[in-house]
Amino acid sequence: MSNVLVFAEHAHGKFPKTTLVALAAGKDAAAKFGGDCYAALLGKGVEGLAADLAEYGVKKVFVVDDAALEHYVADAYAAALSQLAKDKGTDIVIATATAIGKDLLPRVAIRLDAGMASDITDINADGTILRPMYAGNAIATAKFESQYKVISVRATAFDAAPKSGKAEIEKASVSIDAASRKMKFVSFNEITSNRPVLDEARIVVSGGRGLKSGENFTTVLEPLVDAMGAAMGASRAAVDAGFVPNDLQVGQTGKVVAPELYIAVGISGAIQHLAGMKDSKVIVAINKDAEAPIFQVSDYGLVADLFKAVPELKEEIEKLKH
Amino acid sequence: MKILVAVKRVPDPNATIKVKPDGTGIVTDNLKYVVNPFCEIAIEEALRIKEKVSGTEVVIVSIGGKVSQEQLRTGLAMGADRAILVIAEQELDSVGVARILEKLVRTENADLVLLGKQAIDDDANQAGQMLAELLGWPQATFASKVELSADQKSATVTREVDGGLEDVSFALPGIVTADLRLNEPRYASLPGIMKARKKELKEIPVADLGIDVTPRLKVLSLASPPKRQAGKVVGSVQELVNLLHTEAKVI
Numbered sequence: 001m002s003n004v005l006v007f008a009e010h011a012h013g014k015f016p017k018t019t020l021v022a023l024a025a026g027k028d029a030a031a032k033f034g035g036d037c038y039a040a041l042l043g044k045g046v047e048g049l050a051a052d053l054a055e056y057g058v059k060k061v062f063v064v065d066d067a068a069l070e071h072y073v074a075d076a077y078a079a080a081l082s083q084l085a086k087d088k089g090t091d092i093v094i095a096t097a098t099a100i101g102k103d104l105l106p107r108v109a110i111r112l113d114a115g116m117a118s119d120i121t122d123i124n125a126d127g128t129i130l131r132p133m134y135a136g137n138a139i140a141t142a143k144f145e146s147q148y149k150v151i152s153v154r155a156t157a158f159d160a161a162p163k164s165g166k167a168e169i170e171k172a173s174v175s176i177d178a179a180s181r182k183m184k185f186v187s188f189n190e191i192t193s194n195r196p197v198l199d200e201a202r203i204v205v206s207g208g209r210g211l212k213s214g215e216n217f218t219t220v221l222e223p224l225v226d227a228m229g230a231a232m233g234a235s236r237a238a239v240d241a242g243f244v245p246n247d248l249q250v251g252q253t254g255k256v257v258a259p260e261l262y263i264a265v266g267i268s269g270a271i272q273h274l275a276g277m278k279d280s281k282v283i284v285a286i287n288k289d290a291e292a293p294i295f296q297v298s299d300y301g302l303v304a305d306l307f308k309a310v311p312e313l314k315e316e317i318e319k320l321k322h
Numbered sequence: 323m324k325i326l327v328a329v330k331r332v333p334d335p336n337a338t339i340k341v342k343p344d345g346t347g348i349v350t351d352n353l354k355y356v357v358n359p360f361c362e363i364a365i366e367e368a369l370r371i372k373e374k375v376s377g378t379e380v381v382i383v384s385i386g387g388k389v390s391q392e393q394l395r396t397g398l399a400m401g402a403d404r405a406i407l408v409i410a411e412q413e414l415d416s417v418g419v420a421r422i423l424e425k426l427v428r429t430e431n432a433d434l435v436l437l438g439k440q441a442i443d444d445d446a447n448q449a450g451q452m453l454a455e456l457l458g459w460p461q462a463t464f465a466s467k468v469e470l471s472a473d474q475k476s477a478t479v480t481r482e483v484d485g486g487l488e489d490v491s492f493a494l495p496g497i498v499t500a501d502l503r504l505n506e507p508r509y510a511s512l513p514g515i516m517k518a519r520k521k522e523l524k525e526i527p528v529a530d531l532g533i534d535v536t537p538r539l540k541v542l543s544l545a546s547p548p549k550r551q552a553g554k555v556v557g558s559v560q561e562l563v564n565l566l567h568t569e570a571k572v573i
């Protein structure tokens with residue numbers, strides 16, 4: 001029997017969908033390892049969030065409210081989370097593979113003397129896990145050989161945990177010594193946008209090098225994105241060129257998305273890009289090169305000049321809405 | 323200062339990777355291997371610091387089979403000063419890699435360790451963070467900018483995170499893992515390649531380090547992912563919208 005502790009990441013006083021995915025994975029792991037699923041809420045002045053977290057069907061919410069946890073920093077958070085796991089007897093620690101999850105969990109694994117599986121897509125009944133390797137060209141089945149197990153979950157691998165019940169909330173305290181507080185948060189340059197975030201959107205419209213400039217993203221692609229109520233994504237080439245911010249990169253080394261509809265505009269379809277979107281339900285590609293590899297994974301392909309097709313598509317979408 | 327860079331040998335990112343029919347691994351016949359792209363960026367960053375801070379030594383290290391010599395030679399040709407290859411033919415998980423690196427960092431007494439954020443073969447994104455915890459050091463993962471203080475005693479690092487860019491700072495020694503936008507790695511020059519042949523490349527059998535590197539996460543088998551079929555090519559925007567509405571029912 002192994003109990004599970006889910007790290008409940010929060011931002012702006014809310015739990016994003018990625019956290020609900022971690023909770024769903026945590027409950028699945030608890031069922032398969034025959035234990036209970038608990039949630040860990042870490043931060044400063046976060047007690048008010050606990051009631052919300054308690055509604056997602058966990059056994060108990062542990063709240064660690066500590067001035068050292070005001071801003072996320074890997075060392076202090078790893079100290080707190082691993083200590084909580086030890087104190088509460090949870091052998092399995094789970095978070096979603098967000099930027100924070102990826103940064104934090106390997107440190108927790110060391111503190112717990114655990115093995116760690118990153119970016120898993122499934123947990124088998126026998127406790128083995130599935131995870132993609134080689135940009136998704138291979139799916140590995142892997143087995144833990146350690147008592148403690150640390151798992152980061154791919155954001156697209158589980159449906160968000162639904163609300164069910166009301167768990168008990170328990171305040172917990174941990175001691176975070178000076179040796180675990182060497183990192184200092186300086187600033188966060190947040191890109192604010194009114195669009196849905198990539199992880200949560202039903203529709204994602206992504207642009208690539210074919211857009212040719214940041215200005216064209218604004219004048220050509222964004223009107224379509226907004227007409228569809230979609231999130232905007234991009235290829236690495238578009239991010240590298242400075243057309244759009246880094247956190248829009250979809251792919252092996254960016255975000256992994258699986259929306260109902262993914263529209264790739266001016267993107268060739270390199271394997272590293274496909275790794276981040278090929279599990280989308282419906283894929284559309286707009287590219288002027290009929291030979292572009294993106295067409296090999298597209299349900300609907302339009303061979304056309306994007307500068308003509310995208311404005312037209314926006315018009316047609318708007319017509320449909322009326 | 324002394325900078326250690328961890329460099330992994332991985333299949334060329336442009337190569338087509340296929341799983342062996344028996345699931346024991348990937349097909350390696352005629353596969354080209356390169357320096358993991360993120361490690362190349364890490365080497366470049368170390369070299370840029372060396373160019374700014376006189377007296378800096380850049381030591382590159384790799385763990386793997388003897389063949390990893392090739393990737394270390396590439397790093398030496400780019401400009402690293404010397405190389406260490408820990409010969410380990412067995413399968414390692416990131417904990418094992420981090421333990422070996424910990425030992426090397428301690429013996430070398432490095433001030434700064436640079437790694438890639440992710441090896442593009444195992445896609446683990448773990449080793450740098452694990453190494454930081456083993457050493458009890460601060461870390462800045464997913465770095466897009468590294469700035470050392472004038473006295474080289476501390477670092478401020480810009481990180482690519484969800485929702486934007488974050489700055490963190492810490493006193494050295496510390497760990498930085500490189501993201502794609504940190505820099506554009508140089509190519510090795512011909513004179514660089516000539517010089518690299520004479521640079522020190524020390525080999526250490528993993529057994530000599532006396533570390534337990536038994537994997538705590540063991541890969542049992544590999545399988546091919548489900549294949550997506552190419553669908554229709556549509557003739558016009560109207561047809562596309564029509565199909566998305568009536569056939570796919572997603573708009």
Ligand SMILES: Cc1cc2nc3c(=O)[nH]c(=O)nc-3n(C[C@H](O)[C@H](O)[C@H](O)COP(=O)(O)OP(=O)(O)OC[C@H]3O[C@@H](n4cnc5c(N)ncnc54)[C@H](O)[C@@H]3O)c2cc1C
Nearest residue numbers: 208209210235236237251252253266267268272273288306
């Ligand atoms: C270590 C590593 C990690 C990587 N990680 C990622 C990742 O996470 N995500 C990612 O996306 N990439 C990643 N890449 C990069 C990847 O290999 C490709 O280089 C990148 O995806 C290409 O971006 P692109 O398709 O926008 O550009 P290109 O390959 O240049 O394609 C542009 C496309 O636009 C089309 N086009 C041009 N003009 C028009 C027009 N007027 N109308 C219609 N179509 C037009 C062209 O036909 C072409 O197909 C990674 C690479 C490496 C080595």
Ligand SMILES: Nc1ncnc2c1ncn2[C@@H]1O[C@H](COP(=O)(O)O)[C@@H](O)[C@H]1O
Nearest residue numbers: 328329385437438440441446447448449
């Ligand atoms: N076998 C290895 N030899 C040298 N460095 C490694 C090795 N494995 C991982 N690393 C380093 O750790 C980084 C992250 O790897 P990973 O955690 O496997 O995704 C890589 O970019 C390398 O810098």
